[in-house]
Amino acid sequence: MALVGLSAVGLVCSVILLMEKLALLADPEHVPSCSINPVVACGSVITSWQASVVADLPNPVLGIVGFSIVMTAGALGAGGLHFSRWVWVGLLAGVLVGFAFVHWLIWQSLTVIGALCPYCMVVWVVMLALVTVAVRAGASEGAVPAAVSRWAPSAAVMWLALLVLAIFLRFQDYWLTLV
Template identity: 35%
Template sequence: MTSPEHTLAPAPPRKRSPRPAPGTGASRAFAWLLVVAGSLGLLGSFVISIDKIKLLEDPGFVPGCSLNAVVSCTSVMQSEQASAFGFPNPLIGLAAFAVVIAIGFGLLSGATYPRWHWIGLNVGTLLGTVFCMWLMTQALYDIGALCLWCALVWLATIALFWYTTVHNIRHGIIPAPRALVAGVLEFHWALPTTWYLVIAMLVGTRFWSYWQTLL
């Protein structure tokens, strides 16, 4: 006689609900870069915002970074380009850099983020860099003045964009050939260093007649 255990078909295994794909974290060095560069960008945006408000309240107000006709935050703040989207540009920086700082502190506390998050950060920093480079060309060749706080924002944004790109290439979030990955990781400093030198050269040549008076 067959026992009940043999007559009953084995119960099908229970299907487990799919686990969400694990996110990607980051090294502490990159997390600190987000915090530091984001803080510098936030500082520059904050100071420009305060000076812009004071300038609107009092047209005779002279910001501390307006030293002469060349190094003049006033000239830049009063230009049309200073409100490219119909409101002061620094408001974008206040929001964007605050998000970057929050991401950096999240990474320092062990947070991981999904792929779409890293792609979004990369696209955001890319758009920010393109905007900063446009503002730089406008300041140098249209307005004809240099805003030091603006320059700080440019440099911070470039660093954020490039090292977010390096992070994404390192972790395969941005697919790349193995040789390219190795080159980017070994010489990660080369592109931002060259970029900064080009900016310094453009600033130097554009206002060379002024710099000569300081020599």
């Protein structure tokens, strides 16, 4: 059920991001709902070239497709369908590719674009959680070594802590003006 819930959150964020992208294409003066301050400004992210990496498709389209696939697999699994090992390996491979893409997007946000998109950050965390859940589920199906499954939650917490630290350090000049 965790795959369904996490994918639903990622899907909602992807749909909202796509709606904001379309609104910006229709009206370049549109201020996205997620543009809050100079740092948390998704308009800067949405209008960057990094926001449409694959065949000029907006990245949220990739999210809509990917999260829909994971949600479907999660719903079928929750409904009692028992997947073969290769399905778990494929699901985990897809989630890992998405997670690698998210890492690239994080790097771009922090080092090139210089802005944070709240919906994107939710997707970052959702992808981390999906990797963790997929690793744990894959281990229970024999598709992932048990040792990898055991350390996955701890690795996820460390990754999240490093992400928060990286965000703080990158924008510390701005954050410190708020206190």
